[in-house]
Amino acid sequence: MSRFKARERLLAIVILVLTLQPSWSPVGAANILAVQTVPGLSHWNVMRSVLRPLIEHGHNVTAFTPFVDGDRDNYVEVDMSDVMRVHINENVTYVRGKVSTTATFMAILINITRSYCDVIHEHPRMTEILTAALPSEFDLLITQPVASKCVAYVATVLRIPLVYVVVPAVFTDLERSISGQFPNPATFGHTLFPRAIPKTFLDRLSNTVLTVYCSFLLRYNEWWQKVSDPRPYDDVDLIKPSITFTNAHYITDFSRPLTPDVISIGGIHLTPPKELPKDILEFIEDSPHGVIYFTFGSIMMISSLPVNVQKAFMDVFRKIPQRVLWKSNKEIEDLPPNVMVNKSFPQRDILLHPNVKLFICHGSISGVYEAVDAGVPVLGFPIVYDQPINMKNLVDAGMAISVNMFSITNDTLLTAITELVNNESYRNNAKVASKRFKDRPVSPAESVVYWTEYVLRHNGAPHLKSPAINLIWYQYFLLDVIGTLLVVAFVVWITIQYICQLIFLSFCRGKEKRE
Structure with missing residues (x-):
């Protein structure tokens, strides 16, 4: 009888513990490193909203950010405000002048991304993290890409899965490097294109030119930076993100095909309403x-x-x-x-x-x-x-x-x-x-928790990646296949012409002999 009561007490204790610990994660409490690469408050609001449900779900987060909220349970900040210039209350005319041309804007994107990568990588705390013995104390890196792939350097060195958070809803310049897909300029407007959907021939033509031009400018500017001002991450084969959370939604963006590793979380920063002053x-x-x-x-x-x-x-x-x-x-x-x-x-x-x-x-x-x-x-x-x-x-x-x-x-x-x-x-x-x-099946916060833990459960979830991510650009667009087919067709055409000429000459000679 006493043994039965002891079992009852033990079962009651187990139930009580499980009831009082709803935040326990199915994969255990992971140590997540978060790096804010864009010192804009709107960008940080999205990143902070991604981190919040993970913290509430029991994961430990260490965040490099210039926007200090204060340490709390499961959350530690590394203050970057003294080395990252926060973009608040900028002069409208000055900003508009700085990005007056597409070429200037693309160059600025690369320069800003690489400069903030340098600042972050050279921070004493990050240096300590990067030089520590492997395996790393962290299980996952969450960061924001802008233009340069240098944001993936930390995850590459630490050999941990990488998660991207993309704040602009339209991210055409990043799609190829993130998911392996190249946006179709016939159906999707480029980020800098004034129309969401190209509807006329001139729209498709100008959007195609803009998409290819911007892609070229990004590749060229990054190549030039590597040549003129090389960095440690330029000599490393940087890893690809396991998943990408994009701040998009098909109601305010256009519907587009996405690979399984791209998850839309548009509106994640929206909080429950409070009483007005x-x-x-x-x-x-x-x-x-x-x-x-x-x-x-x-x-x-x-x-x-x-x-x-x-x-x-x-x-x-x-x-x-x-x-x-x-x-x-x-x-x-x-x-x-x-x-x-x-x-x-x-x-x-x-x-x-x-x-x-x-x-x-x-x-x-x-x-x-x-x-x-x-x-x-x-x-x-x-x-x-x-x-x-x-x-x-x-x-x-x-x-x-x-x-x-x-x-x-x-x-x-x-x-x-x-x-x-x-x-x-x-x-x-x-x-x-x-x-x-x-009208959604789950909230953006629930999507963040599920897919982040999915990556942790499945060791980076490489099976979510499209095979297109490993193709060189000319392979992706089948230029090698098309070129081969054209060569074969040319050889066949020349051969047919040659055979026809032989037949014709033979016929003419035979006719001459008969005459």
Whole structure:
């Protein structure tokens, strides 16, 4: 009897332990190294959102980042803010000038990526990690690629699986090196192409030229960097990512074929709504005509816009009946009475309020997802990189209008705002997009946990990779096969011609003899 009771007590203890430890991982608590290679707050918000569910699931994360949140259970930070310049409140005109041409932009992408790789690799803590005896203390590396493959160096040295987190929804320049596939320029717009889907012959032609040109520029710039300023990672056969989490979703991006190792987690940064501060809530709810929220995110500084552009916004805001929440890095003189300005607003919570009628932004993917999730129409002023194509996707969804920032007038701005606020079709289409965006089998956070642990369970999951990743470019496009077939066809044609000539000559000689 006492033995039976002892078993009961033991079983109760086991059940209690299992109940109190729901965060235990099926693969055990892994040690994950995370490296933030892009010092932009929007990029870090996505990376942080990827790491959060892994931490909550019991994994230990060591993160190299310039955005310090503070150590906590299962999470340790290596502060990089003193050696990585954080991109916040940049001058709009300066940024636009720096990326005025495609060639300049591609060169900058390579230079920035390699320079931050150098900074990270030379950090004392990273040097300690890289020079420690194998096997490494870490089981997995999570990092963000931009252009150069140097971000894979740490995983290559430590001989651990690599996971990529790609923040732009459209990542055409990375597809070949990540999944082995080359984007089809007949069906998918390049990241820098102004249209999401090429619809005409001229669209397909220009998109093809742009795609090939950008691919060439990236390869050329990286080759030139290797020749002119070689680094240790240039002489190493860098490993490929086991999986890639891409901040994409087919509602705000176009539907495209992806290999199994590419997992879409668009909107992972979206958090549960919180209660709005009292002053903001009253400002919103006391507006009988609704509210407009206006921001250019954390990177672009609105006060750096040309004076005529700022004046156009001020003049138009005075004329409209809606109230405006304007996020600005500095105070604005002669502010219209219907405008509230602040350096920081709870953007996510504001957009979810039913009295918000319009979102004015620059088209960054994080803000786009927040607008789509909330079902709010968008007036976009895209400036650089993926912003134009992000806005074009919303325009195609019927929930947005996209305008050239540097050519706006009072009339064009007022017309766009009036159309978006008063035409119910934009809000209805936004609500449809919101329903589709939220309709998923699992949340992005659950996808991150499952697929990260899948890689850990299956030793890097090499079976997910496409065989195309190992093909040289001319093999991938079958140029060697096509060339061989052309040579064979040429030889056959020459042979047939030669035989025909012999037959013809023989016939002519025979005819002469008969005559």
